[in-house]
Amino acid sequence: MxxxxxxxxxxxxxxxxxxxxxxxxxxxxxxxxxxxxxxxxxxxxxxxxxxxxxxxxxxxxxxxxxxxxxxxxxxxxxxxxxxxxxxxxxxxxxxxxxxxxxxxxxxxxxxxxxxxxxxxxxxxxxxxxxxxxxxxxxxxxxxxxxxxxxxxxxxxxxxxxxxxxxxxxxxxxxxxxxxxxxxxxxxxxxxxxxxxxxxxxxxxxxxxxxxxxxxxxxTHSARRFELVAASDTAWLAGQPGVTVLQADGGYAVFDVDSDDTAQAVLRRAVAQGDVASFAPQHPTLAQIFKEVIQ
Missing domain, CATH: 3.40.50.300 (P-loop containing nucleotide triphosphate hydrolases)
Incomplete structure (x- = not known):
């Protein structure tokens, strides 16, 4: 080595x-x-x-x-x-x-x-x-x-x-x-x-x-999630502990303040209708690079 x-x-x-x-x-x-x-x-x-x-x-x-x-x-x-x-x-x-x-x-x-x-x-x-x-x-x-x-x-x-x-x-x-x-x-x-x-x-x-x-x-991953749902995701803006980064119809990217908040979002999304995808987003190298050099 x-x-x-x-x-x-x-x-x-x-x-x-x-x-x-x-x-x-x-x-x-x-x-x-x-x-x-x-x-x-x-x-x-x-x-x-x-x-x-x-x-x-x-x-x-x-x-x-x-x-x-x-x-x-x-x-x-x-x-x-x-x-x-x-x-x-x-x-x-x-x-x-x-x-x-x-x-x-x-x-x-x-x-x-x-x-x-x-x-x-x-x-x-x-x-x-x-x-x-x-x-x-x-x-x-x-x-x-x-x-x-x-x-x-x-x-x-x-x-x-x-x-x-x-x-x-x-x-x-x-x-x-x-x-x-x-x-x-x-x-x-x-x-x-x-x-x-x-x-x-x-x-x-x-x-x-x-x-x-x-x-x-x-290590550098925030609690960031991507949601793809059949129904509109505008309700996310009023969800406690959620910061919406992108929302377009049934697609949204957002940060949460805790794992419990993420689970609450998932439960409400399922209650709203069909959920095609709900998954954490990992940062790209470019995002990590920008974060650590600032």
């Missing part, structure tokens, strides 16, 4: 990270979200040793991360980092060779990975001739080709169309299922919500929420 504990980083008099603590567990996808300048990239670069920290620890399986450990990491920066004049296949083979694989093994790995990422027909094209989306796929291949135990990706879905997002998401899920600890940042909250097992939300250099996605949704 990769773990940050109390990590602090300042630039001049400005704190970029202030006591940042969170974990990235093997076999799980951890989504790392926050606005521009929140501290995501700084935290990732400290994990990778690209930046030094002012305080705190970064550990892998309980021991301080070393340069040797980082050879087992895979990293994809947000900025393009490939050599534009190299051909796609030879570039990924070259990077694999740097990790100690033989030419034959490196070539086999690179071909299989590029094919999986949808670049099987572009192996002999120069990187600079690829679209931005295909360059992104090639950069992901560069991070994955040595089968890293820890994978850190900064905006891996940037510039990808919906089909390409699904391809990359499938590859990352496969790596996590094989035991890799995967940390990825993204501004595409719908993708993060669909893909991640765990979630870390950062704002102004501090962690505002962290933990399993479903637990966070439960």
């Amino acid at each position: 990769l773990q940050l504990a109390g990590v602090t980083k300042a630039y001049g008099g400005r704190l970029a990270l202030d006591g940042v603590s969170f974990s990235v567990r093997p076999g799980r996808l951890t989504g790392f979200v926050g606005g521009n300048g929140a501290g995501k990239t700084t935290a990732m670069r400290i994990v990778l040793g690209v930046l030094s920290k002012d305080a705190g620890t970064v550990t892998l399986d309980g021991a301080e991360v070393t340069a040797s450990d980082r050879r087992r990491f895979g990293y994809m920066p947000e900025e393009r980092g490939l050599y534009p004049k190299m051909k796609v296949l030879e570039h990924i083979v070259y990077l694999s060779r740097l990790h100690g694989f033989s030419n034959a093994d490196a070539t086999a790995r690179a071909r299989a990975l590029l094919d999986q990422l949808g670049l099987g027909e572009r192996l002999d094209d120069r990187v600079e001739t690829l679209s931005l989306g295909n360059q992104q796929r090639a950069q992901i291949a560069a991070a994955l080709v040595h089968d890293p135990e820890v994978l850190i990706l900064d905006e891996p879905f940037s510039g990808l169309d919906p089909l390409a997002v699904d391809v990359v998401a499938g590859v990352l899920q496969e790596r996590a299922a094989a035991g890799a600890a995967v940390l990825f940042s993204s501004h595409q909250l719908d993708v993060v919500e669909r893909l991640c097992d765990d979630l870390v939300i950062i704002a102004a250099g501090t962690i505002r929420a962290a933990g399993p996605r479903d637990e966070l949704r439960a």
Whole structure:
């Protein structure tokens, strides 16, 4: 398990990270979200040793991360980092060779990975001739080709169309299922919500929420319900302990002040006529994000 504990980083008099603590567990996808300048990239670069920290620890399986450990990491920066004049296949083979694989093994790995990422027909094209989306796929291949135990990706879905997002998401899920600890940042909250097992939300250099996605949704869930009934739901506005958020004929979304109030609403709805649905509403990641960064 990769773990940050109390990590602090300042630039001049400005704190970029202030006591940042969170974990990235093997076999799980951890989504790392926050606005521009929140501290995501700084935290990732400290994990990778690209930046030094002012305080705190970064550990892998309980021991301080070393340069040797980082050879087992895979990293994809947000900025393009490939050599534009190299051909796609030879570039990924070259990077694999740097990790100690033989030419034959490196070539086999690179071909299989590029094919999986949808670049099987572009192996002999120069990187600079690829679209931005295909360059992104090639950069992901560069991070994955040595089968890293820890994978850190900064905006891996940037510039990808919906089909390409699904391809990359499938590859990352496969790596996590094989035991890799995967940390990825993204501004595409719908993708993060669909893909991640765990979630870390950062704002102004501090962690505002962290933990399993479903637990966070439960923790930040208000007593909010959706009612779909055959009769008009206008009566909800006068129900004690109920705050109506949306009402349109037989459809309503509302908050209640207690479980007893929810049950009272359900009883009255049934008394009014047929009830097609009465269920709690769970917040989306976007709603949780807005709540915790305020």
